[in-house]
Amino acid sequence: MAAVEIPHDEQAFLEYVQSGGQVETGDWMPADYRAKLVKFIEMHGNSELMGVLPEREWILRAPTLQRKLALTAKVQDEVGHAQLIYRVVEDLGKPREQCLADLVSGKAKFHNVFHYATKTWGDVGAIAWLVDAAAIISQKALLKCSYAPYARIMKKICWEESFHILHGRDVILAMITGTPEQFELVQEAVNRWWGPLMQFHGNPIPRDEDPMYIWRIKSQGNEEARQQFLEGYVPQIWELGLTVPDPNLRRRDDGVWEYSEPDWDELKHVVTGHGPKTEERLAFRRRFLEQEQWVRDLVLAA
Amino acid sequence: MNEQVLLGLADDELVIGWRESEWTGIAPLLEEDVAFSSIAQNEIGHARAVYELLAEDADALAFDRSLDEYRCAPLVELRLLDWAHAIARRWLYETADEIRITSLMDALPLAAKINREEAYHRMHAEMWHERLRHEPRFVAAVEELWPYALGVLPTDQRDALSARVGLPVVDAIERGTHTDELPELWEEMTMVRRSAPAGTQW
């Protein structure tokens, strides 16, 4: 694809993207922008893929045919997203095979939430309702990404996520209005997922110091995203009679949510590959990646 | 319309859908992960549609029977977590299922709908068969699964399957007994449901 006339100058590029300008694959980009972009998008792809494994177990265990179908479709979308995302990375120069190799070797990262265990059907609801909600907030902030091919796939991704949230709500509401034991399953899941959820949007680096924002790869800072999550979802949690395991959580009069400082050490520890389920999940993926190398060799050697 | 035949069809679709869901997240290509997932959803959808013909509560029929009440063919019960076998089964099952479904077209209005949806399954299976038919792994897998594949169909439909697959009719692993793999599958499939009293809403 032909290139557009953007001066090969980092400052001009910066001004261009900060005033809403977008670039295409063949356009000139500062080396730093390209490097950060690839890393960011790759981590997104890795996360979609790794997010599949915690939910996979529950597809197999779904207690009704409807839930089985819905969960299968939801997880399918996530794999589909990974395909779209890795395609974008590949067009930026890093082959998908390399991305997957780096993922299973532990070299590349994926989001914290996918390093944790899922323990009950309550988790299925909590993930689709809250974890996906947190992810969607981040994803919406990518719709105007300065890198146009990524912005375009984000549109499809956000559209597909819309039923995921409803599915999540439906699962939760069925349990909340079911037996006391089911209510407890939901509460227990919320209690376990709250920490990782609060860490999910990353530490509150001011957006003007966040390269992702400076380059307009994303259009909001970490704290903005977290506040949006709290504003949208804490009232939803409370109105169902559920509690959040943070005694300091409250909404100030000026609309800002206060909360206990998330455990940033835990976040760092987990995303660098030391989560409770990291090694097991990577090993599982690695096993099949290696086992089925012959299929890719056969099929992709066109 | 013979209830046992319908239950066999529904149970086959439920269980093969379950087995194919095991590829979620670990298929050799992301695109195939997505394709297998669509196929699994279709199969479970077919199972549900047939269960609904047989009972008020499709979920109860799908999940609340005891092991020996399931009428699935041994072919679908096998855990086949290597691609050669998974595709071999896919191809064999789809070929057998076409014979079965088309034979039910007059007696079962649902058969035409199922058949139309399975056209895509057949396209997908044929695409892989084309690619893998000379691959020793695949050829060996087809031969290994052949007696199981025959067991999907009643004896009077096996010649048709033999003609399509290109292998002679042999003694089949018959429907009516279960493999030792079904209990573990059933355990996992029903564990959440069994954790709560009957009638619990999910």
Place this chain on the structure above:
Amino acid sequence: MIYEIFRQERRGQPFEHAGSVVAPDIEFAEAWSREQYGRRGESVALWLVPRDAIHAVEGWADEFDLKYRRVDGYSIKARLKEARERASAPGAG
């Protein structure tokens, strides 16, 4: 091979670029893009085109005043007002 995928959302609408898929041949490309761009009923048709069959075109010369052939080259308000005033003045018509 990389195939670019164009999708038509509803009959009668334009085919729009939707993404791409790496596939060994057109059969796999079709099977896989049916999934990615149709499993949620979001497309009624697709066009698959090998990426290197696409010839990209960009850049038009814009050196001289070409407003005569564009809508924004015309500002008729002032003259229209004058014409109307003349037409409604006593002794006109």
